[in-house]
Amino acid sequence: MSHPLELLIVETVQLGGSLVFIADQNPATLSQWQQPLVQDFAGEIPFVTRTAEDLLAQKYVTRPEDLVMFQSNQKSVLTSLDAILNGQRVLLGAEASSAESHQWDYAFADLSLHKWQLILQSLKAHWGQWSALQGLDGEHGAGCLFLDRDDVVVKNVPYNKDPEAVQLLPGICELINKAHAQSYWVALVTNQSGLGRGWISWTQYQSVHQRMMQLLAQQGAWIDDCEWSAFIDEAGSPRGRLLAGLRKPRNGMLLKVNNKLRVNMAKSVMVGDSASDLKAAFAAGVGRLYLLASEKTDKEIKSLQAHQAVYSHFKFTVLEKLSDLTL
Numbered sequence: 001m002s003h004p005l006e007l008l009i010v011e012t013v014q015l016g017g018s019l020v021f022i023a024d025q026n027p028a029t030l031s032q033w034q035q036p037l038v039q040d041f042a043g044e045i046p047f048v049t050r051t052a053e054d055l056l057a058q059k060y061v062t063r064p065e066d067l068v069m070f071q072s073n074q075k076s077v078l079t080s081l082d083a084i085l086n087g088q089r090v091l092l093g094a095e096a097s098s099a100e101s102h103q104w105d106y107a108f109a110d111l112s113l114h115k116w117q118l119i120l121q122s123l124k125a126h127w128g129q130w131s132a133l134q135g136l137d138g139e140h141g142a143g144c145l146f147l148d149r150d151d152v153v154v155k156n157v158p159y160n161k162d163p164e165a166v167q168l169l170p171g172i173c174e175l176i177n178k179a180h181a182q183s184y185w186v187a188l189v190t191n192q193s194g195l196g197r198g199w200i201s202w203t204q205y206q207s208v209h210q211r212m213m214q215l216l217a218q219q220g221a222w223i224d225d226c227e228w229s230a231f232i233d234e235a236g237s238p239r240g241r242l243l244a245g246l247r248k249p250r251n252g253m254l255l256k257v258n259n260k261l262r263v264n265m266a267k268s269v270m271v272g273d274s275a276s277d278l279k280a281a282f283a284a285g286v287g288r289l290y291l292l293a294s295e296k297t298d299k300e301i302k303s304l305q306a307h308q309a310v311y312s313h314f315k316f317t318v319l320e321k322l323s324d325l326t327l
């Protein structure tokens, strides 16, 4: 049976993260821990070494998908980094006591250098299998069902801030469950300019989001990754999170999903009710584009036809209802 750390490393690589070794207090032993990563994995398991000082000065910022590795003599270093550290915190070779365990996501009390080497040997033996199964390589990985939120997953209530008003569209749970059963990822990519305009607070947005996830969960459905864009630029005055590239029809949200999940874009599918959903997906290399019918479909089709005049290989299909979609 695999050691849990083996699985954690696979997941980290799969999500595009790195192992981040904290260098303070043990630079000499660190190279021994890193040696098998260099020798046996030739860069396939990305890792970096950083000091607490670098992190505090923000010369390096850890990411949520990173695995941040501390040795047992570095517990005090974590305390100084606690507020700024992203990623999962792993304590290696410690006598984990319950009093401090809240600081760590994982503490492997029994982990000696020898055991670490054995874990990596085992990982190496299974690496081909892991990488094939887990889709480490986007080209050979799983496709993703990309979904717009309003009028695809939930009925559109403009600038909704009321969780009670959340209603799922018919067939959405069945579609998500079908996608998961066929090894697709499922991701939500939603423009939420109401956040940028200040019409919806972040707390309200979250409560609506949670209600949606709760309703999905009641039918066994979940979404693997959710991206939102608060960006809005009216009259030359950009507001929201100032990343215009995230807002559809630009493709930033889909690329973020791809970066995290290593999606095979050509195998992927987009379902949206707006022309901008499909244009964003096309620009991200998504293979199949579906426009879900709504009262605005005629207008959206005109916009998509204009896009086709520029991009001759831009193709889309109109879906009357979600249950018509074959993955």
Ligand SMILES: [Mg+2]
Binding pocket: 148, 149, 150, 151, 152, 272, 273, 274
């Ligand atoms: Mg929509």
